[in-house]
Amino acid sequence: MNIKFEEREELKEKIKDVNNLGFGQYFTDYMFLMNYDEDTGWHDARIVPYDNISLPPSAMCLHYGQTIFEGLKAYRNGDKVFLFRPDENFKRMNRSNDRLCIPPIDEEFMVEALKKLIDLERxxxxxxxxASLYIRPFVxxxxxxxxxxxxxxxLxxxxxxxxxxxxxDGLAPIKIYVEDKYVRTVKGGLGTAKAGGNYAASLKSQVEAEEKGFSQVLWIDGVNRKYIEEVGSMNIFFVTEDEIMTPELSGSILPGITRKSIIELLKSEGKKVVERRISIEEILTLHKxxxxLEIFGTGTAAVxxxxxxxxYEGTEIIxxxxxxGEISNYLYNELTDIQWGRKKGPEGWQVEV
Structure with missing residues (x-):
């Protein structure tokens, strides 16, 4: 499939102060679009000036939540630009598509289309x-x-x-509120898909947690109300003297690409990594x-x-x-060095644009 290109008449002024960019506040000159209809399939791939889009008030995404998205980044190291495992993002995008009855995309084509867009916007x-360039594909x-x-x-x-x-101000530990009232998803729901509805379901808890002085919410399962699942924007890991534990992908947890990469890194270094059900009571006991020894989250935004x-229920776990922690600090430096191309990573992890 060819990708058409529509050039802007005038480019935007670049943001110079990278320390005040924040997250998701500024957008580049161009965006990629592609349409699907039942007769033609995916077609009309194009890179056009970033602008508003027009939708009828009856567009189904506005009423029934049939939307999915992805998140990844592009990293600059001097004159070189790297993507981190973009194929994994488009694989996961297709799993989300399948769950929400959206037609599958050509994953190889999407990687090439993304590289073309990033090259244009380098x-x-x-x-x-x-700092980095955040990438948001969505349907x-x-x-x-x-x-x-x-x-x-x-679209x-x-x-x-x-x-x-x-x-x-540098890598800093966060405070997390363990949610004991609301439920985000259950096995068989949308928890394994990166769907907008998952995040809508988390907003009430996030607002209440922030009002109490916490930056994130840790979800426990919606059936037994005791097994740890994930943080609102991250997967979570627990470190003991013997092993590094993380909740198993039980059908209600998003399979994070950073999570997968961290597990692969740790195992390649001979660390014992266990994926299983972990109750909040077990964590309380281990702490007592x-x-x-350590808790850390993994995700695209924070790494x-x-x-x-x-x-949790009135109990502070410091x-x-x-x-x-030593492992958290090591993993952050190790993975960011790979993402920015400062260090060679495993085969296929670094994709140069």
Whole structure:
């Protein structure tokens, strides 16, 4: 499939202060679009000036939530630009598509289309050790019909946003509230898909947690109300003297690409990594016995996010005196060195644009 290109009449002024970029506030000159309809399939791939889009009020995405998205980054190291395992993002995108009855995309084509878009916008990638270009591919249902059934037409888009360092003052532990009232998803629901509805379901908890002084919410399962699942924007790991544990992908947890990469890195170095059901009571016991050494989250935005405190039903769990643990710090440096091309990673992890 050819990709058409529509040039802007005038380019935007680039953002110079990378320390005040924030996240998702500024957008580049161009975006990628591609349409789907039942007769033609995916077609009309194009790179066009970033602009508003027009949808009828009856567009199905606005009523029934048939939307999915992905998130990844482009990293600059001098004159070189790298993507980190983009094939994994488009594989996961297709798993989300399948769950929401959206037609599959050609994963190899999407990687090449993304590389073309990034190459065009490479001047937007911040030239800073910790800043990057955030990439948001997404699909929305656009049939102008009311009725609860899959759409027959879709719009796929990729937009780009230069983003500053996640930690402005350096890597720092966060405080997490363990949710004991609301439920985000259950096995058989949308938890394994990167769907907009998952994040809508998390907003109430996130707002209440922030009001209490916590930056993130840790979800426990919606059936037994005791097994740990994931943080709102991250998967989670627990470090003891004997092993590094993370909740198994039980059907209600998003299979994070950073999670997968961290597990592969740890195993390649001979560390014992266990994926299984982990109850919040087990974590409380490990902490009480002095066996809980570290907690950290993994995700695209923060890469590694050390956890200094968990709060559950009135109990504070202070981890490693609220300081960054040795493994968390090592993994952050190791993975970011690979992502920015400062160090060679496993085969296929670094994709140069």
């Amino acid at each position: 001047d937007w990638i911040p030239d800073s050790k910790e 929305i249902a656009i049939d102008p019909k009311l009725g609860v059934h899959p759409s027959g037409s879709y 796929l888009m990729i937009i780009l946003s230069p983003s500053g360092p996640y930690y402005k 016995e002095g066996k809980l 590694i996010s050390p956890v200094g405190e968990l709060f 981890v490693n005196n609220g300081e960054i």
